[in-house]
Amino acid sequence: MSFIKNKYILALISGTLLGISYPPFPTGIFAFIAFVPFFILFEDVEDYARGFRYALLMLFIFNLITLYWTGGFTHGKDVYLMLAGGLLLLAHPFFFLIPVAGWMFFRKYFGFKQSLMAFPFLWVAFEYLHSLSEVSFPWNTLGITQTYDLPFIQFISFTGVYGLSFLIICINILIYFLISSLRFGHTRIFSFRSFRLTIFIILLFLIPRIYGWNQLHRQSSSVGNEVRVGIVQPNIDPFEKWQGNAIRQITLIQSLTDSFAHHPVDLVLWPETAVPFYLLEPSNKLYFDRIQHQIDVLNINLLSGFPDIVHYRSNEPMPKSSKQAVNGDRYDDFNSSLLLQPRSNQVQKYSKMMLVPFAERVPFSEQLSFLNAMQWNFGLGGWALGKDTTVFHFVTASGMPVKFSNMICYESVYPSLVSGFVRKGAEFLTVITNDSWWGNTSGPYQHRQIAILRAVENRRWIVQCANGGISCSIDPFGSLVMEQPMFTQTIATTSVELESEMTFYTEHGDWFAELCTMFSVFFVVGAFGSKMYVRIRKIQADERPS
Secondary structure, eight states: OOGGGGGHHHHHHHHHHHHTTTSSOGGGGGTTTTTTHHHHHTTOOOOHHHHHHHHHHHHHHHHHHHHHHGOOOOOOOOHHHHHHHHHHHHHHHHHHHHHHHHHHHHHHHHHHHHHHHHHHHHHHHHHHHHHTTTTOOOOGGGGGGTTTOHHHHHHHHHHHHHHHHHHHHHHHHHHHHHHHHHHHSSSTTTHHHHHHHHHHHHHHHHHHHHHHHHHHHOOOOOOOOOOEEEEEEOOOOOHHHHSSEEEHHHHHHHHGGGGGGOOOOOEEETTTTTSSSSSSGGGHHHHHHHHHHHHHHHHHHHEEEEEEEEETTSSSOTTTTTTOTTTOOOOEEEEEEEEOTTTOOEEEEOOOOOBBBTTOTTTTTTGGGGGGHHHSSSSSOOOOOOOOOOEEEOOOOOEEEEEEEEEEEGGGGGGGHHHHHTTTTEEEEEEEEGGGGSSSSSHHHHHHHHHHHHHHHHHHOEEESSSSOOOEEEOTSEEEEEOOOTTOOOEEEEEEOOOOOOOOOHOOOOOHHHHHHHHHHHHHHHHHHHHHHHHHHHHHHHSSSS
């Protein structure tokens, strides 16, 4: 097949297969062969410049298919959103060169086939490390490709999503070995080696699936700890929210919430920044009292997104990234959520801790305060970082105590953040978001599928409330129980069961990813040691008398 000799075509095929493995395409099966053309093209490529050129093509196609929506290009309403999205599509593939560079370095000293054994460790280590810094954007974690295959992903309650990524790459490697053996005529189709490779591949597919089927059939419902949750999906245009009439928007959301008088619930969710002003400021007490009165009458608990503000006194320490008001005072504002309870003065708050780079916060703006000018000069976001996880608590009308935690939008993509909520006592989880910024594109569907991973990892119910969709509820095994489509104005109710047991993954966190990172360091150090050994031997040989 002549196309195998064209490395650019192989890179194009690999990037395309990888891209269409991700939601909303229910074609995750392609992820198990997506790296095979990539491995074939690298069989005789040792030069870094050539390798990076082919890898960048593959990675650009992959990122273009999965992340095209981030710039809002389909509606073109915001030039800054399009600029940020375009820069992401250009810059993000370069991050993925990190595991490729480590792989090529190891391969140079230990050989191609041996380097394939290191590749899964290097890739997973990169995925994990890519979730840790202020420029983290772990949206394209490989395990997301399998979220439509519930039996196959149940084992991540032990390993987390990184174990799923590792398994996908291992299957790719075995398929590559099988194909390359047949391609080069090293073995017959029915030889023992091809039979053995085929059996290994089948086992890697079947063992997780058998475990998953067993888990799905053993799931049981608890009795007496059910909580009724209502969601309000107001479908307000996100581009008009901040410029439009905020009071009219609150009136709309409250009118939808009044419908729960006929559908009794324990907790109602409003979406991210449903209240688009500083609700807790004294100047807005009238509107706070209006919302509090409504939940008193309906006898419901309310979780809502809102912007929070903290004012700093001149004599107290303040972050370098804080903003300056017209009167010279310093302040920070936060993308937050709050819980209000009927007939209670207590306000529980949580401020978003994981902010989208540039869109919500300029990275390293605390350490490099001059970067804060970008918030204004280029229209980029300037939310402050939340400091701690919060476990909300309330008591139902029947007297049952309830504990839950809330993620705001993009935070559900971080496995360690979510497991941290559960370790602190969250019995179920909520996500409030505003995914209609990007239209009816892949983004909202990918976000929904990502929540499935978090539910399975921690065996917790998740209820997602989105401004314009997709609102949904997901059980602890990843099944969608309730779902509301995009761009509909609606309310919905769902029941969740309180869970207190913790999975192995929840208790031990990203142990598997950390183990892969440790092995990756070992591989790179080993290659560096081999390089030094060769250099020392060469110097010694040159110094010997002839």
